[in-house]
Amino acid sequence: MSSPTESESHQKDSSSTVIVRDMEIDDLAPVFHLGESLFTSDLYPYLYRTWEEWEIIGFYNTDPEYCLVAEIDEQLAGFILGTVISKASWNYGYIAWLGVSQECQRRGVAGKLFDKLVERMIDEGVRLMLVDTDPANTGAVKFFTDKGFGNIRQHIYLSLNLSKHEYYGRIIAYERDKAERSNRWRPRRRY
Secondary structure, three states: OOOOOHHHHHHHHHOOOEEEEEOOHHHHHHHHHHHHHHOOOOOOOOOOOOOOHHHHHHHHHHOHHHEEEEEEOOEEEEEEEEEEEEEOOEEEEEEEEEEEOHHHOOOOHHHHHHHHHHHHHHHOOOOEEEEOOOOOOHHHHHHHHHOOOOOOOOOOOOOOOHHHOHHHHHHHHHHHHHHHHHHHHOOOOOO
16 A cells, blocks of 8 residues: 655645644643653753643643644644743743644644634733743744744753762762661561
């Protein structure tokens, strides 16, 4: 069996409608697994946030109106998680996570999710939107600049692998010695 050509596949894909709706509790696991496939530590080892189940649960519990999913043919195509930060007289909209499945990219999914989130944030009085991404994620940078984001500022994130730190080694050695001493002094059971 042969696979359709790229143009045939694109024609079929473009006829499907992207539906954006509120995230529901039954979406938590599928969204988590999609995010798990997209936001890997191999691709983004220095993200200051990590994708884990508490990310999605936290946003769903605190900001459900800013948790949206997109479907194509009743299948999960993508999601967006956002929040509103109030500082003085300003409300800032923040996009924490935006993910689209590999199969559904370049079909308008991210744009529809973004547009729906912006609409909701404007209704809530948000005056400024913020988003951050890894500068190496050129697709995301292009997407957000195409959506009107500007004033790009790059952050510098430094990391320190504590398992290679001198103090860490002493703590490990201490804990290992403590466990060995505990085992030496424990009477042995005879059965």
